[in-house]
Amino acid sequence: DGKCPYHRESVGDGEVSRRPMTVRDWWPDSLDLRILHQDPVAARPSHVPHPSCTTVAAATAAIIGPSSSAHASYAENFSRLDLDALRNDIHAALTTSHPSWPADYGHYGPLMIRLAWHSAGTYRVFDGRGGGNSGNIRLPPLNSWPDNGNLDKACRYILWPIKRKYGQSISWADLIILAGNVAIESMMGRWGEVQPLWFGGGRVDAFAPEEDIYWGHEPEWLKDDRHAKGKNLDVVLEEPLGAVQMGLIYVNPEGPGGNPDILASAKDIRETFGRMGMNDFETVALIAGGHTFGKAHGAAEASKYVGAEPEGAPINQMGLGWKNSYLSGKGRDTITSGLEGAWTANPTKWDSGYFHLLFKYDWMQSKSPGGATQWVPTMESINANGGPDVVANVPDAHEQGTKHFPIMFTTDLALRYDPIYGPISQLFHLNQDKLTEAFKKAWYKLCHRDMGPISRHLGPYLPKEPLIWLDPIPSADYDIITTDDVQHLQNLVLDAVKQSKVSISDLVKAAWASASTYRCTDHRGGANGGRIRLDPQINWEVNDPVSLANVISFLETLKESFNDYQNQNNRTTRVSFADLIILAGNTAIEEAARKAGHMNVKVPFVAGRADALQSDTDVNSFAALQPSMDGFRNYEGKVGRPEASLIDRAHLMTLTTPEMVVLVGGLRVLNANTDQSLVGVLTDRPGTLDNAYFINLLDENTTWLPLGDGKSFQGNRPMGEPWTASRVDLVLGSNAQLRAVCEAYACADSSQYFLRDFVSSWTKVTMLDRFDLLPTYRAN
Ligand code: HEM
Incomplete structure (x- = not known):
């Protein structure tokens, strides 16, 4: 009938939804190349930095040409930001209740911590995907995951006016993490007196949903079709997934699949937090620290009262979802997770309340008004501790004078009863300072794990100490090789090729093995650091350890003799192994091009890589970068x-x-x-x-x-x-x-x-x- 096919997608009066069939619909098994062309430049305004500007293009521009000059890089925008003014504005917004979404206890801090944690918490080590470094929590599917319920309000009501004010000098992705930091600082003491937590900016926003992230294949929210029996009949979670059910950040708070089995729940926590690169110590600190703040929301049954998530909501809701028809639909009538209550007596203060209550009482299963399984102190505990009036010491979030019993989730009890988590929890219980220290460090790791090396972290609030999970590379204490040095080294490499000491293909392979570990998802890997000569990379099967060892020994000898010569002749330049392996690969390519008759090919080279030591390298965490295949x-x-x-x-x-x-x-x-x-x-x-x-x-x-x-x-x-x-x-x-x-x-x-x-x-x-x-x- 001459209508544009896309108009048929909408379902109007009497009109049938007719989504056009795509190539993927006809041939679902065909190779999907879309992940190589996602988040197109065409999807964003021209003044908004594109990720390729701040990572790849800006770096290669130095040698290939200013291909990124159309965009100011985000780093430049960020450098113009008055970070302390922004922090003050965030603090003011967190402590000013908005009538559209009244703040619990008059403070949005806990909600903002949950937003930052859910933003960062999707990260998984296997492929480096997920995490908060692209602000993807604003986009589907994450903006509509059941676990992210009501986080749309945190963005729209509280953070949007700030984003509007600061524009392109702060990305959404950075703003969300920074707001989490300000929230914690604000509740750790008097604003202005608390030392700012470590924070690195530099996250560039995505403007289109990420196509490359496999979140699971279940077609229904909260389904779990991702566990199978492993070799030892253990139940194993499909790789690379980081969550146990579709639409959750990590684990089910009520226990695996909703079953309130505390020890089984601990297993799920260990598995999923481990997939984010967190050890037991960090895991306990994070969960306990997080649940020192705020409350859960389950005033009534979600299935009766809560409307569609943002992506499925009617157009007039303007991208807000989970409209709640229970009474006022907000404040004390809020329904989010369906669990209800707070963990401590001071939910907007950093204190020892979480472990204090976790260990003080025995806990029994109970149901929230929303119908979810949670835990409350047993009657024996209540009676042994002064009776209901004393034990019910948790303030209501909106009604002054009203008090409640504290609550715990099945996952919280796992921190007490799991044989490994238990002693760590006891340690933190008895040493609040240790918890504070561990929580701050683990929080920085949580929020920055996907940002790559410290040189990508921007701003004045960076850690001064080297952190091994950031794959540190020591700074060079020598001058970088000059163009003449480069030419000299290339001649030496060519001589060795001509004398058959090393082959073109081995040099190309070694350089490729060194550089191609890079992953843009968490900016780990790559040639810098020269880690190809260290454990574990030196032993990876894909790298052909035997021929690689030959190339490494040749290059190490060349490096030493060159640097010794420079030293003996009072020259200040030195070559790093990391530079040399790439330079040798480039030299091999130029020679191979000459063989094809192209006599003047020059492969661009920019020196400046430095060498990491084995002690700078977390062998276990590097194992995740090992290619299981390489086409x-x-x-x-x-x-x-x-x-x-x-x-x-x-x-x-x-x-x-x-x-x-x-x-x-x-x-x-x-x-x-x-x-x-x-x-x-x-x-x-x-x-x-x-x-x-x-x-x-x-x-x-x-x-x-x-x-x-x-x-x-x-x-x-x-x-x-x-x-x-x-x-x-x-x-x-x-x-x-x-x-x-x-x-x-x-x-x-x-x-x-x-x-x-x-x-x-x-x-x-x-x-x-x-x-x-x-x-x-x-x-x-
Ligand atoms: C709230 C689950 C770990 C910070 C909640 C809620 C659930 C939950 C169900 C209630 C949401 C609502 O109804 O409003 C879990 C589970 C965890 C976990 C299962 C892991 C086992 C963490 C971590 C942090 C954190 C690591 C931060 C470091 C918070 C905060 C709140 C909260 C601050 C209160 C939010 C508010 O008051 O609005 N969590 N959480 N949680 N969680 Fe967690």
């Missing part, structure tokens, strides 16, 4: 779809589809596979950097047949030995979107474009972690 090196690992993993790794390195494709093609002809396997090395001249891979992959005369191992394929061609290739190789030719890119590199007129794009994509990967080149702000 760039045709390393198949053990589980999963290699082609999907290629897309995943490409996303972690912020690669676009063409960048990913050109890197695969280039790395194959450079013979950079793990194990030096010839799978996918579709060239008769390995070690020569040309577009042969794409030409041969798309050769219409080659017939590809699956081999018996179920993983690889044989390509029979009219002339020459058959090729072998992996699923990753063949998907480049079979997936229409990827094939289109391959074709662009296989054409007769593409060889120089292939080379140009390969060099620039390679350079991008080697520069992903060069935060040291970004504008930073240090007030002191």
